[in-house]
Every structure is written in C-alpha cells, then in structure tokens.
Amino acid sequence: MLQRIGLALVSVGLGLILGVMAMIAIDGMHPGRMAPGLAAWLAGGAGVAIIAGLRLLERGREPMEF
Numbered sequence: 833m834l835q836r837i838g839l840a841l842v843s844v845g846l847g848l849i850l851g852v853m854a855m856i857a858i859d860g861m862h863p864g865r866m867a868p869g870l871a872a873w874l875a876g877g878a879g880v881a882i883i884a885g886l887r888l889l890e891r892g893r894e895p896m897e898f
Contacts, residue, residue: 841885848878
C-alpha cells in the first residue's frame with residue numbers, strides 16, 4: 833500500500849514539474865502571464881512530493897531474505 837502511495841506522489845511531482853516547464857515555455861512566448869512566485873511554489877511542492885514518494889517507496893519495500 834505504501835508503494836502505491838509513493839508511486840502516486842512521485843507521479844504527481846513529475847506532473848507538476850512538467851506543468852511548470854510548460855507554463856514557463858508559454859510565458860516565454862507571451863511574457864507577463866505567469867507570476868514567478870507561482871512557478872517557484874509549484875516547483876517546491878513538486879520537489880516535496882517526489883521526495884515524500886521516494887521515501888514511501890523505500891519504506892514499503894520488504895527486506896530480501898536469503
């Protein structure tokens with residue numbers, strides 16, 4: 833269950849990063865449409881989501897027994 837949540841968080845984080853990159857590209861063509869603070873907050877939130885997702889992926893993994 834933790835791995836599913838972790839994978840979802842990583843996916844959301846990557847989606848946010850792609851969205852920020854798209855917004856920056858669109859803002860480059862038409863300057864002044866997006867606030868720079870919004871891009872910074874979204875990028876920060878995406879980073880937190882990716883880190884939390886990776887932590888959950890590591891925590892949910894069962895140790896291998898030999």
